[in-house]
Amino acid sequence: MVSFKFIHAADLHLDSQFKGISELSEGIRSFLRESTFASLDRLVQLAISEQVDFLVISGDVYDAQDSSLQAQLRFHEALDRLGGQGIRAYIIHGNHDPLDSPRMKSGKKEHVHVFGPEFEQVVAIRRQDKRPAAVIGGISYPTSKVTENTSLHFRRNREESLFHIALLHANVDGDPAHETYSPCTRQDLIGSGYDYWALGHIHKRQVLHERPHIVYPGNIQGRSVRETGKKGCYVVQVNDIGEPNMEFHELDTVRWFQETIPIDGVEDEEAFQLLVEDRMQYIRNECPGKMSIVRFILTGRGSLHEKLEDGRIADELLHELQRRAVRSAVETSGFEGLVWVESFQVRSGPWVDRHALLKEDSFLGELLRFAQQTREEGNSRSELLRSALNPLTSNRELSRLLSGIDEEEKTLWLNRAEEMAIHLLSGHQEGKGDKEIDEA
Ligand SMILES: [Mn+2]
Structure with a gap:
């Protein structure tokens, strides 16, 4: 195995509208509107300064299905900045930005992999020497409502010794505060043989299990008074015997x-x-x-x-x-x-x-x-x-x-x-x- 480093982020909800807070002056309102983009910029800076091999984003890149043109342009710009540094990105889409959403047509980016509606696995390589570093499995929401337990598609080939990362947008163990999409249990995830479950959907940061790791990084920018506290992502360093070491970095503005x-x-x-x-x-x-x-x-x-x-x-x-x-x-x-x-x-x-x-x-x-x-x-x-x-x-x-x-x-x-x-x-x-x- 080779050691490598990646970033796990989720629920960017770019261009959130911050409705529901009244009495805001125009300046404060635009500062709020800009905050999800500012956090995205910090995410890119972090990836570059930490010299990560790749970045995974576990769904809800956009806040709404009819994602604003601005959100799409800013996200593409961020991906290009990563690409310029040789940092690859692996992305799934969730209930807020499913694959059937109307999007602008943009050329395929060599360094970006967006998972489709069917489960698939790809191999991520280490940046400096192109050696295989990890197997990444993932699946995107085809439509906004996924009620099937999609975690059951993730099965590790036991012969494969590479570190396994699963990208899933799901409600594990039925958190009642969120919609029960892609419902699954901790046991389903543990039984899959994957080493690190890079989850999205629940906006509260939490580590549900270690070895294998089951992790919600939370969103990168709080969007309402219900989303209090530090918001950001995890930088995960995996050593050459496949042990992950996580470090949280705040990104919110x-x-x-x-x-x-x-x-x-x-x-x-x-x-x-x-x-x-x-x-x-x-x-x-x-x-x-x-x-x-x-x-x-x-x-x-x-x-x-x-x-x-x-x-x-x-x-x-x-x-x-x-x-x-x-x-x-x-x-x-x-x-x-x-x-x-x-x-x-x-x-x-x-x-x-x-x-x-x-x-x-x-x-x-x-x-x-x-x-x-x-x-x-x-x-x-x-x-x-x-x-x-x-x-x-x-x-x-x-x-x-x-x-x-x-x-x-x-x-x-x-x-x-x-x-x-x-x-x-x-x-x-x-x-x-x-x-x-x-x-x-
Ligand atoms: Mn979300």
């Missing part, structure tokens, strides 16, 4: 955060603002060269909750922080180091002794016990959600919107409803009642 701020003990708006600004500074220090987008999740219990409940304080602070962000971007004419607050999600509660309330023989006590029970029992929670949301489903538009909400989000609604009930029923309504009595 915009990073997403979800930060929790407990409001316990926060006295007033000013203290709250300082806390938020402190956290923003921390994020800025974490990634000074990137733009960061953060969602703050307010938890805990405290007197500040009364003020957060009607949403005004959080809204006003949000607008102020966004206004400052735009101003500083204009002043420094750059978005590096910018921290954009996407929203505040109020999940806090009023200051109450919840344990005491739970034991209380009252309507509120009863309600909290019921809430506790539904939280613990999946069935009664689903039943409660179903009956509560049922009246809305007669409206087509609402029904459509509801179908896109997952269980986790609905559970948050239930928690929120519980906090509102405590707020309204426990006499914690900004002490209004008490005050009127005092004044009377």
Whole structure:
């Protein structure tokens, strides 16, 4: 065997539109639009500086089936830059960019291999001496929906001693957060005899198994607040006895955060603002060269909750922080180091002794016990959600919107409803009642 080095990337989603975040200034919006391309540039630079023998991309190069001309041109340019350095690329297409998508016609590139709809295997060679380095097996999505277990096509010829790499866009072990395309199990992959499963589809970076390696590198640029943290690819060095050594490299230019701020003990708006600004500074220090987008999740219990409940304080602070962000971007004419607050999600509660309330023989006590029970029992929670949301489903538009909400989000609604009930029923309504009595 010969030692060699390759890059495993997936889910480039070039030219993602970043819909769903409103209130963005034009400059910030175009910086976001450019981010998937900027990450692609970094990927190419990395391949060149690491002197890899080849690059594999495990599907979803483009974000949409009608991939923009810009996305295609930029991707071809990237491939040409790799070709100029003698770096080959092996590519499969996934559910977002299947083979039947309309694409511009471009001449075949000598150094690029795009796998077709039928399983095939090719031999990759080492760059400097052209010696065979690895067998690469792969299969692309012919259409956007592949429901067959395509991993079963991958079978190693036991006589073949070369390192085996499998390129597959698939949902392994049925991750419920993603569409179950090309469903397969870890055992299917382990049983194939391949040494490294270069997977795509799930955007969260994860190593499911080692020896054989089963790897999702995640996408190269986060696209929403659900895709937080570092994004990038793996550089894999395989030594001459076929042992892979992986190193993660970040490639993102915009990073997403979800930060929790407990409001316990926060006295007033000013203290709250300082806390938020402190956290923003921390994020800025974490990634000074990137733009960061953060969602703050307010938890805990405290007197500040009364003020957060009607949403005004959080809204006003949000607008102020966004206004400052735009101003500083204009002043420094750059978005590096910018921290954009996407929203505040109020999940806090009023200051109450919840344990005491739970034991209380009252309507509120009863309600909290019921809430506790539904939280613990999946069935009664689903039943409660179903009956509560049922009246809305007669409206087509609402029904459509509801179908896109997952269980986790609905559970948050239930928690929120519980906090509102405590707020309204426990006499914690900004002490209004008490005050009127005092004044009377
Ligand atoms: Mn994808």
